[in-house]
Amino acid sequence: MAQKNRLQFIILGLLNIESKTGYDLTKAFDSDIGEFWTANHSQIYPLLKKMEKDQLITHHEEQAGPKLVKKSYDITTAGKAAFQEWLKEPSEADNSHDEFILKLYFIDSKNSPLLPEMINEQKQARAEKLNHLKQQLKDKFPTEKEKQQQNGHYNVLKHAIQRETDYLKWLDEIN
Amino acid sequence: MAQKNRLQFIILGLLNIESKTGYDLTKAFDSDIGEFWTANHSQIYPLLKKMEKDQLITHHEEQAGPKLVKKSYDITTAGKAAFQEWLKEPSEADNSHDEFILKLYFIDSKNSPLLPEMINEQKQARAEKLNHLKQQLKDKFPTEKEKQQQNGHYNVLKHAIQRETDYLKWLDEIN
DNA sequence: TATTAACATGTAATTAATTACATGTTTTTG
DNA sequence: CAAAAACATGTAATTAATTACATGTTAATA
Structure with a gap:
């Protein structure tokens, strides 16, 4: 489905709560959000790159172990604005594919x-x-x-x- | 969405009722089936070709006007079997993207x-x-x-x- | 009879999403 | 301490779906 990139807004919404790694975001779709939306890590990681290029998010690195460096993503001012904009737009009801x-x-x-x-x-x-x-x-x-x-x-x-x-x-x- | 090609089975189901053209199939998604599923003609025509190659359907041509030749598609025995098979399989409830x-x-x-x-x-x-x-x-x-x-x-x-x-x-x- | 709407059939480009491939680290547990 | 599970981050290949491009015929209507 070539949809309206709703995943981008879900990511913005989640990062709007707090800074998260790609892995954290992936996990969110296994629990809470997974109840009504799906996404794979292979879709999330490339999208994070794109969103960063579009300046909706940035990232900072955290030393998480002797060798492991985590990439934590943060929402930007532009990202927050885009998210609020999306909330205000009329919502489309995709006919459930049952x-x-x-x-x-x-x-x-x-x-x-x-x-x-x-x-x-x-x-x-x-x-x-x-x-x-x-x-x-x-x-x-x-x-x-x-x-x-x-x-x-x-x-x-x-x-x-x-x-x-x-x-x-x-x-x-x-x- | 890279789904389980449910469109193929919808087409089989519609052709199982009676022979139809690509245009007829497209129209079906504007009325009846459109209530709970969507498809564009640009998705239907290529899929019909693929399904014919896979021997699930065949087509015959009908002279519909002085110049216009319609391609009408018919379900094959293999197509009917594939359709019945699909009906018997467990159904997945795609979480509605609302x-x-x-x-x-x-x-x-x-x-x-x-x-x-x-x-x-x-x-x-x-x-x-x-x-x-x-x-x-x-x-x-x-x-x-x-x-x-x-x-x-x-x-x-x-x-x-x-x-x-x-x-x-x-x-x-x-x- | 000229125009418009509906009929009719395709392809191309792009985007979205899944499945599979690929690799390495850290924590838990047996 | 060895193995397994969970953490962590990517890319590649493929499939599904939308939007846009492209062309021609036939029926209705003004």
Whole structure:
């Protein structure tokens, strides 16, 4: 997909919180942000170079061990401005590329022998996802304090939980 | 995105219904399928060539005017098998790339001056989408007959409507 | 009948994203 | 202390997708 380089803004958003290495950024997509966006380190490292060339970020080096030197990236004033600009722009809702929905579209008959198995598999996958999200909510937002401090993250998690819950409800209906 | 070539299976699914030209396929993404998947003609024509080379489809030419010759594509036995195979495989749920959610994640404070405008804009966009979907449902499924004949399409539309409805509900909650 | 819109089919250039290749350091654990 | 896991940083090859370029036909309409 040749998209609107949203990854760049995610990186700016993360660096806006605090200075991070390419590895730190990569890790972020394994946890928090990974819940709703994906990125590989092989995409992140080259993009960091490009963003630095574009003067949205800079980097400084840190001696992290006897031999290891870490590159830590910092957002620039221009980067902060670009990030704020992006926040203000209208958002596009990329139609979610849901493979199950796609398949379902092509199954015209209510009596297709494929349907029960497909629906069950999907129910299980979605239920697992829902459990995982609920666990995340427990782990990351144990008290009101966290909800206040990271209200965006909280809203996003709540949204994901609602989405999965509603998806499961719909799966029950078409059964 | 270097994905799992789902477009190929959409094309197979559409050709499995009936023979179509590249233009017909392109049009399908402006209406029905466009509700949940996108593709440009510049992606479709080269893919048709590749799929023909892979013997998933063939084509025949039709004299459509004094000068115009249309290329109509047909699914092969191998194509039908590949399509059925795909239907049976487990489905992956690509985390929907929703830009609004992404932005929200980075807004930590409930009192951010950006929030009200962002939420309103999103509410309006989603409400419009919902209206459009409801109209589609009316237009394409006026009676029980259509629901029986195209149950897959019906389910997918119902799902989209539920999704937008729930999304709007959630937007009200975070307001 | 001239113009415009829709039909119809491609290619080229660029950007985005995945998978695989490649290498080295540091910390943990058995 | 040896091995494994996690940390850390890149590049290369390939695939997917968008935007722009390019050309011609047919039907509708003014």
